[in-house]
Amino acid sequence: MNKGIHSRGYLPHWDFAKSVQAITFRLADSVPKNVILKWKQELASTGDDAFIQKELHRRIAKYEDAGHGKNFLADKTCASSVQDKLIAIHAISYKLIAWVVMPNHVHALIRLFDGFSLSPIIQQWKGASAIEINRHLSRRGTVWAPDYYDRYIRDENHLHESIAYIRNNPVKAGLCSMPEEWPHSSAGMQWSADFSPPESIEEAD
DSSP states (O other), X not given: OOOEEEESSSXXXXXXXXXXXXXXXXXXXXXXHHHHHHHHHXXXXXXXXXXXXXXXXXXXXXXXXXXXXXXXXXXXXXXXXHHHHHHHTBTTTEEEEEEEEOSSEEEEEEEEOTTOOHHHHHHHHHHHHHHHHHHHHTOOSOOBOSOOEEEEOOSHHHHHXXXXXXXXXXXXXXXXXXXXXXXXXXXXXXXXXXXXXXXHHHTOO
């Protein structure tokens, strides 16, 4: 069942049937809780919730791209595990449009199928990959941060902007010179989901 607009932590989530969503989830040590808390305290004085959420996401994204933490996903086996989980239920629960597995976080763009909700899908990605990552690295403990960031795709322009952001994230982070050079990504796989914008996008204001 879709939850509409809800929150599991410091970020609001959008969960609507057949929606197109840009999703980011990250490793547990990529952005420390005390850093996020400090940013929230700094931004609280603005009193503008929309600005706070936008600026908080911008700071988190910049911090992630700087490569903080142990960067488990820089290991090819770990990155492949996550990528495999994204692809595994493509055409079952959602249409996978684009993705990139960065050293400490993951971006994915999907269109939910009718009858499927976003949160269980992300839990499936995280749970299955965490087991494999811990096994491969011979470790125990938390792999993923508990929350995730998602953004509802408003229209076709927003869709193409999101695809471009995902494609270019490794280039922007200085990890490669061309999107196609990054192996754990839709660009690197030359992926085509045969995507066409849903009615919800075409009818959006």
